[in-house]
Amino acid sequence: MEKIRTAIGLMSGTSMDGIDVALLRTDGRAFVERGPFLGVPYEPAFRDRLKLALEQAKSIAQREQRPGDLASVERELTLRHVIAVREFLATNALDASSIDVIGFHGQTVLHRPDEALTVQIGDGALLARETGIPVVYDLRANDMMHGGQGAPLVPVYHAALAANVPHATLPVCFVNIGGISNLTYIGAEGVIVGFDSGPGNTLIDQWVETHAGVPFDQGGMIASEGRIVGELADRYLNSPFFTAEKRRSLDRNDFPPPSGADAELVDGARTLAYVAAASIIKSAGHLPVTPTLYVISGGGRLNRVLMQDLKDIAHRKGAEVIKAEQAGFNGDSMEAEAWGYLAVRSLDRLPLTFPGTTGVRAPVSGGVVVKP
Ligand SMILES: Nc1ncnc2c1ncn2[C@@H]1O[C@H](COP(=O)(O)OP(=O)(O)OP(=O)(O)O)[C@@H](O)[C@H]1O
Ligand SMILES: CC(=O)N[C@H]1[C@@H]2OC[C@@H](O2)[C@@H](O)[C@@H]1O[C@H](C)C(=O)O
16 A cells, blocks of 8 residues: 555645645555645735736746845735634644645746746755655646646546545546636546636735725625626637647746726726636637536636536536535645645655646656655
8 A cells, every 4th residue: 555644735826825734644555544634825915915926027038036025025924824824723733743745835026938948946955944844835737747727737636536526427627726727627537738828816805906906806796796807708719728739837927917098997897707717718619528527616617607607607508506515525725735745745756747637748646845
């Protein structure tokens, strides 16, 4: 039997809303036992620092460069992860010595797959030293070095989850609606296909922040008052991203937000919710088989307007849409769990990515391991 390890996964996603912490016991293969979860939000001032860091990162040409404030933001981000881990351990009466490994995503500040350049800030050595726990970080770089897009990495974990559901309906399509959306298709014979499917919450967040001063459209309340502006929706949905022959992973800035002249507040929120939903189904058209079941995780599943649009569009194609919770999963913690799973796979040098997920030439492992 393979060694079962206890891992903590840490995710700070493209929405930059906070740190997700999840516990997982796994052999990095079929055995997966999910544990507790903690979300630690960033306060607005730190979110603003991260947004500035994204701007400063645009001048990075070599992935180890840290122009402007980036080095100090990286340190602060890492120390916030240290605090999040300590809080998680204390809340769950866990000792650091009971954790075999931490999978540390860090914060993506730049992602240019066409230039084989992806940068996640986060100091793995500092995290290991401060927590006393071995850390695996920088999990995307090796994939890119082997011709992959560097994202998405979650598909291999989705496949493990699907394998663990007794009588799971296959094929199934897992969709994460985060800042950006990505999907994983798992076929009846175990085939895995994954790719970024389009804009998620980032456009909605940027819109309501600029025009209403709120960080996100809670429950889709703002969108629920509006109507879809067809011309604006088409501008996004006609992007060459959806029709390109090759699937390309996305940077947070790839789809720029609309301007104030494009719509009123409520209509903009309504349109962008629709764009997020329609993008998923449009991208799913590239899958080998049309999915009949979509399982939704990520913050976007809490936007009721987006979810209703997704259900309506999927139903027209004969597919059902359910939240991760309806399939027995946790839609908030799935990515953090995945980073724990990937860390364990990394320790055993098992592949993290595959030609069908990132377009990598052959299955490859990845990640940098640091001991405390
Ligand atoms: N109650 C809610 N109602 C509507 N939208 C919500 C709600 N809660 C969270 N969201 C949206 O979900 C986003 C966060 O989603 P999530 O944490 O899945 O993204 P992420 O992990 O940062 O991104 P990615 O998966 O792209 O890395 C928020 O920015 C917000 O737009
Ligand atoms: C470069 C980067 O950070 N990409 C993220 C982003 O957020 C969602 C989507 O775009 C996905 O491709 C990826 O994250 C998830 C966790 C992944 O790698 O599977």
